[in-house]
Amino acid sequence: MSATSFGFNAERVHEEVAELATEIHGLLLVPGEEGYAAESSAYNLNNPLEPALVVGAANTADVQAAVRFAAGHNRPVAVRATGHQVIRSTREAVLINTSRLNGVHVDAVNRIVRVEAGVRWHEVVEKAAEYGLAPLNGSSLDVGVIGYILGGGQGPVLSRSQGYASEHVQMIEVVTADGELRKVTADSEPDLFWALRGGKGNFGVVTALEMCLFPVTEFYGGGLYFAGEQMAEVLHVWRTWAAGLPEEATTSVAVQRLPALPELPEPLRGAFVLHVRFAHLGPASEGEALIAPIRAVTTPLLDAVTKMPYTSVGMIHMDPPQPMPYYDRTTALRELSAETMDAFIELTGPGSDCPLASVEIRALGGALDREPAVPDAVPTRGIPFIVFAAGVGGPDQAGLLQGYLDRIMRRLAPWAVEGNRMVNFLSADEATTAEELRLVYGAERYRRLAEIKKAYDPLNVFRVNHNIVPA
Ligand SMILES: Cc1cc2nc3c(=O)[nH]c(=O)nc-3n(C[C@H](O)[C@H](O)[C@H](O)COP(=O)(O)OP(=O)(O)OC[C@H]3O[C@@H](n4cnc5c(N)ncnc54)[C@H](O)[C@@H]3O)c2cc1C
Structure with a gap:
């Protein structure tokens, strides 16, 4: 093992590794070692994880040893399962890779x-x-x-x-x-x-x-792709149609500027599209009747809404599987009026200079509004819509992409629920301070979270995240 590649006190890390190595059954790697990069890899290539040590946990005992070790050496613990939501750099951290715990x-x-x-x-x-x-x-x-x-x-x-x-x-x-x-x-x-x-x-x-x-074994659903030039027509129908759907039906829309990848079918390759996603639980005939008003707006480029086995659920959104560099933002909307939709179209539509790969609106509602039998800390109940926007590109395009993302968020701000957002969609650039995270959760929920944090993690060992600071 080489300790020369550390950006800080290499000798200290070297000693620590020797101590921890006696306890770990899985992998224990430091920067520069073979396997370190794969073990620390992230889905968003703009947010590399660069921990001081990475433990590829083979079992629960490894996780315990790594946590005790980190706490004892005043290092934060970071966790990576798939790397889909890396929040911030982890140069001081002990990263626990959980991907081998796969039962x-x-x-x-x-x-x-x-x-x-x-x-x-x-x-x-x-x-x-x-x-x-x-x-x-x-x-x-x-x-x-x-x-x-x-x-x-x-x-x-x-x-x-x-x-x-x-x-x-x-x-x-x-x-x-x-x-x-x-x-x-x-x-x-x-x-x-x-x-x-x-x-x-x-x-x-x-x-x-x-x-x-x-x-549940099947559903009626999938995606309808319309030419981007026709998005205004479709979106204004979608807006009122989505509000009237029963709880058994779910929908979202995404304005997408798709890459020219060979794995995409011809009408979508490199295309500018409006992707309407839909799923309905119940007889296919009912689902077909529900989606009919959207099909009636205009002929789509591709109609992939049909009866599917539940195992095809990933086909509804067709999220990209490959890691890529991107910047993203999210917001929550308390309403989607005609005016809101016009603002959305103005910034993402055919007349705009939108450089983003995808700008998505998800309609929530139904059971997502109801308090559960056993309450939890989820802060978004009662929010009817969320927006998630992403621009694909590396640091050389950060100014352009982040500038446009901020522009969209500013334009939608009059209809947004201030600060409140879906925790799962928060990017590394969002809610970076305790004050902003308090807005995400709301003051009372954040206060309770901070009290519980104080009881279970008073030294804030778990701080490589959207961090709730111990009260
Ligand atoms: C393409 C894409 C589609 C998505 N779709 C949806 C969606 O439809 N609905 C939705 O709600 N969210 C969605 N998300 C958001 C997703 O739920 C979050 O990004 C989630 O955190 C990913 O978890 P992960 O384990 O895959 O990622 P990781 O980057 O491995 O983990 C993310 C974070 O979760 C925490 N974490 C993970 N495992 C553990 C653990 N064992 N113990 C403690 N903390 C842990 C850590 O804080 C870690 O930093 C999507 C994200 C992407 C990139």
Whole structure:
């Protein structure tokens, strides 16, 4: 191992590694070592993880050893399952890579699945489907289950009828800052159980959890792609149509400037499109009747809305699987009036100089508005729409892309719920201060989170995230 590549006290790190190595069953790597880059890789190539040490955990004991070690050496702990939401640089941190903790066990009788920390959604979707069941996954099946659930988790098929994924968690196994492995339920440690579901990685490293599955095997849905030039017509119909959908139906729209990739079908390759996403649970004939007003607006470039097995749920959004460099922003809207939509079209439409790859509006509502039986810390209940925008490009395009992202957020600000946003969609550039994060959660929820943080992580070991500062 070479210690010369550290940007700080290399000797100290070298000694620390020797000490930790006796306890770790998995990998223990430092910068410059083979495997270090892969172990620390991120989906957003603009946000590299560059930890002082990375532990590729082979089991729960490795997670405990890494946390105890980090806390004892006054280093923060960062967690990476898939790298889909890297928040900030981790040069001082001990990074725990959970991707080898990949057990999935379905209890079909009780409709519960136990998922370990490194599992991605596609594994749960496929395993559950063997028993005619489905989980509350999100749009991309490459995303990690635990990271998604710790931020609430809003998906493209089941969320409007079942609520956030976090509501259906029954038990969480978590290694807290003292290195203890706790089995947390609503009864055993109600405060921690509340905070973990919505408070993201602030309270410990989750090693496994159990959550409910639902008896769903298929849906009617997919995507309709319209020529970007026709987006205004479609979007104004979509706006009122979406508001009238039953809870069994879910929709979102994305203005996309697609790359000229060979894997995209011809009408979409390099095209400027409006992507209308739709899913309905129930007979296909009902779904077909529901989507008819959108099909009637104009002929789409591609109509991929049809009856699908639940295992094809990733086809609704078609999120890009490959890591790429990008900048992103999100906001929450309290209404989507004709005026709001005009502002959206003005900035993203054919007459604009929009350089962004995708600007998306998700319609929420339904069960996503209702308080769950066992409350959690998710702050977005009652918000009818969220916007997520992303521009693809490296640091040389940061000025252009971030400038345009800020412009969109400023233009939509009159209709936004100030500061409040979906935790899962916060980028590295957003909510970077405690003051901003307090706005995301709301003062009362943030106060409670900070109290619980003080009880379980008083030294703020878990601070490589959107950080809740101990009260
Ligand atoms: C293409 C794409 C599509 C998405 N679609 C949706 C969607 O439809 N709905 C939605 O709600 N969200 C969605 N998201 C957001 C996604 O839920 C978050 O990015 C989530 O944090 C990803 O978790 P991960 O484990 O994959 O990523 P990672 O980068 O590995 O982890 C992200 C963060 O989660 C925390 N974390 C992860 N694992 C643990 C653990 N075991 N213990 C403690 N903390 C942990 C850490 O704070 C970590 O920094 C999407 C993101 C992308 C990039």
